[in-house]
Amino acid sequence: MCIAGATGWTGRALVQGALDAPDLTLRSAVSRSAAGRDLGEALGREPLDVPVHESVGDALDGVDVLIDFTSATVVKANTLAAIEAGVAVVIGTSGLTADDYADIDRAAHERSVGVVASGNFSLTAAMCQAGALLAARHLPHWEVIDYASAAKPDVPSGTARELAERLAEVRRPALGHPIEELHGPHEARGATIAGTQVHSMRVPSFVVSTEVVFGLPDERLTLRHDAGGTPEPYVAGTLLAVRRAPELVGLTRGLDRLLVDGG
Numbered sequence: 001m002c003i004a005g006a007t008g009w010t011g012r013a014l015v016q017g018a019l020d021a022p023d024l025t026l027r028s029a030v031s032r033s034a035a036g037r038d039l040g041e042a043l044g045r046e047p048l049d050v051p052v053h054e055s056v057g058d059a060l061d062g063v064d065v066l067i068d069f070t071s072a073t074v075v076k077a078n079t080l081a082a083i084e085a086g087v088a089v090v091i092g093t094s095g096l097t098a099d100d101y102a103d104i105d106r107a108a109h110e111r112s113v114g115v116v117a118s119g120n121f122s123l124t125a126a127m128c129q130a131g132a133l134l135a136a137r138h139l140p141h142w143e144v145i146d147y148a149s150a151a152k153p154d155v156p157s158g159t160a161r162e163l164a165e166r167l168a169e170v171r172r173p174a175l176g177h178p179i180e181e182l183h184g185p186h187e188a189r190g191a192t193i194a195g196t197q198v199h200s201m202r203v204p205s206f207v208v209s210t211e212v213v214f215g216l217p218d219e220r221l222t223l224r225h226d227a228g229g230t231p232e233p234y235v236a237g238t239l240l241a242v243r244r245a246p247e248l249v250g251l252t253r254g255l256d257r258l259l260v261d262g263g
């Protein structure tokens with residue numbers, strides 16, 4: 001496998017997870033600042049005999065799966081380059097839209113390549129999403145609240161966006177008073193993502209928390225996932241996707257699909 005973003009906050013934890021997994025081999029990595037170096041040396045540890053490349057296109061020799069935890073500006077190009085080379089992809093990077101995923105799915109089908117993307121690769125977040133999808137079948141009113149640190153550059157979080165877009169596959173939520181007829185700033189009702197109102201809070205002390213609130217007259221169900229301050233929660237789910245992606249064709253969106261539908 002190749003890890004794009006191997007020197008980043010999540011990427012470093014994935015490198016350790018890959019090295020600890022007896023069934024996986026880390027062949028290459030991508031990072032602009034560490035390009036040309038050995039990954040181990042770039043991470044301040046013993047040499048790993050894993051070359052770091054500047055771009056994904058240069059890093060795919062002998063690779064069967066690309067993991068991408070880079071940035072919203074480059075993830076789509078990375079993914080399409082890997083698909084073109086016949087390499088399966090696991091996308092952790094947030095910021096892709098539903099249209100981007102449609103393009104990726106089309107390309108992946110054309111090349112018979114598997115892509116697994118999840119706005120949140122933690123196992124508990126996947127369970128939260130699976131529970132929300134079940135609830136949406138029975139409870140027509142819901143909204144999503146996305147909490148993250150003040151410095152997070154993208155809105156809404158990948159977790160919240162994916163949740164809203166996956167809920168839309170069940171149905172569109174019922175809305176109370178029409179937004180365009182409200183008195184006051186309409187932005188106060190949040191952004192409409194795939195029919196769901198999503199409210200993004202950005203204040204210090206949060207890492208990423210995602211809440212979906214379902215309401216019925218006189219009762220309420222809240223499903224909430226809280227991530228702590230380390231990247232550990234994302235390692236096991238990402239590596240599970242790495243093991244499964246080569247068997248798949250096209251885009252599989254949501255780690256819960258691998259856990260709930262496919263075991």
Ligand SMILES: NC(=O)c1ccc[n+]([C@@H]2O[C@H](COP(=O)([O-])OP(=O)(O)OC[C@H]3O[C@@H](n4cnc5c(N)ncnc54)[C@H](OP(=O)(O)O)[C@@H]3O)[C@@H](O)[C@H]2O)c1
Pocket residue numbers: 004005006007008009010011030031032033034054055069070071072074091092093094095118119120121122158234
């Ligand atoms: N799905 C999930 O479960 C999950 C979990 C955590 C994070 N994320 C998402 O994953 C992404 C990465 O998060 P992070 O906190 O790990 O970021 P980070 O610490 O900023 O790391 C980004 C990594 O990507 C590399 N990179 C960035 N732009 C690049 C480019 N144009 N070409 C090649 N390499 C590039 C960086 O190295 P250089 O700067 O040296 O190039 C670095 O290694 C974000 O979108 C985040 O929201 C998703």
